[in-house]
Amino acid sequence: MFPANLNYPAFRREPRFGEIESLLDQFFRRPAASESFFLKRGEGFPPITLAEDEHGFSLEMEIPGVPLENIDISLAGNELTISGKRAQTSANLRAYHRQERFSGEFSRVLKLGTEIDAAKIKASLKDGVLTVSLPKGEAAKPRRIEVKTN
Amino acid sequence: MTCGCEKKEIEPRSEATRGARYYRPPVDIVESEEALVVIADVPGSKADEIEVKFENGVLNVIAPVKEREYSGKVLHREFEVGSYYRSFQIGEGIDPSQIAAQYQDGVLTLTLPKSSQTKARKIPVQ
Numbered sequence: 001m002f003p004a005n006l007n008y009p010a011f012r013r014e015p016r017f018g019e020i021e022s023l024l025d026q027f028f029r030r031p032a033a034s035e036s037f038f039l040k041r042g043e044g045f046p047p048i049t050l051a052e053d054e055h056g057f058s059l060e061m062e063i064p065g066v067p068l069e070n071i072d073i074s075l076a077g078n079e080l081t082i083s084g085k086r087a088q089t090s091a092n093l094r095a096y097h098r099q100e101r102f103s104g105e106f107s108r109v110l111k112l113g114t115e116i117d118a119a120k121i122k123a124s125l126k127d128g129v130l131t132v133s134l135p136k137g138e139a140a141k142p143r144r145i146e147v148k149t150n
Numbered sequence: 151m152t153c154g155c156e157k158k159e160i161e162p163r164s165e166a167t168r169g170a171r172y173y174r175p176p177v178d179i180v181e182s183e184e185a186l187v188v189i190a191d192v193p194g195s196k197a198d199e200i201e202v203k204f205e206n207g208v209l210n211v212i213a214p215v216k217e218r219e220y221s222g223k224v225l226h227r228e229f230e231v232g233s234y235y236r237s238f239q240i241g242e243g244i245d246p247s248q249i250a251a252q253y254q255d256g257v258l259t260l261t262l263p264k265s266s267q268t269k270a271r272k273i274p275v276q
Binding site: 089098 | 178
């Protein structure tokens with residue numbers, strides 16, 4: 001149900017090397033999102049693209065047919081939850097010939113690897129695409145430390 | 151996959167006029183007494199760029215979507231960004247001159263009214 005070609009190393013799971021890999025992950029790659037991201041109910045709807053730069057994360061979600069007031073975004077610690085409901089096609093239509101679109105309640109949970117400045121989260125919705133910007137907290141931003149010599 | 155939300159890339163169309171990738175949007179097709187209604191998820195496209203054409207009994211829908219740039223590194227990607235294309239064979243019971251299209255929040259709704267012969271009619275018993 002999820003695309004097999006996840007290119008972020010932390011999401012790849014090969015059973016034989018699983019343990020070693022996760023140790024390597026701990027040391028060399030900081031996972032930005034945990035696996036719970038994938039396992040929660042919602043069946044992959046709405047799909048997410050997540051990018052990270054030095055200032056923070058930006059999340060994009062394809063969520064057609066759901067108005068902003070029906071989308072709930074919450075942050076608890078480092079865990080971001082986006083949930084809501086997509087209504088079924090209007091009830092006065094009688095017979096479904098084909099039903100490929102998702103309808104019902106959805107919830108996606110995403111564990112972010114760094115602290116987020118909750119007060120600065122911004123979300124916008126345009127043409128069915130939700131964009132959420134999640135600025136990192138000051139403590140999580142990279143800092144340049146000057147080396148002084150005497 | 152039950153929700154049909156996975157985008158599948160489709161073969162380029164025979165008339166390869168555009169070099170872009172096309173994806174097949176998930177659709178619901180619903181029938182009412184008056185019409186067939188086709189509802190397609192085409193998030194990211196703009197109302198004035200969507201093309202709906204009816205020709206030789208085939209309804210073609212193209213919803214262009216421009217590529218987007220992400221700042222920094224993409225950590226995870228569950229969908230690809232690209233234009234949508236899908237075509238539908240329309241039966242004779244549809245009045246093609248009355249096809250209407252409406253777009254809102256990434257959802258395209260096409261209403262295909264039934265021609266007067268195919269509409270259910272109540273025949274009074276005398």
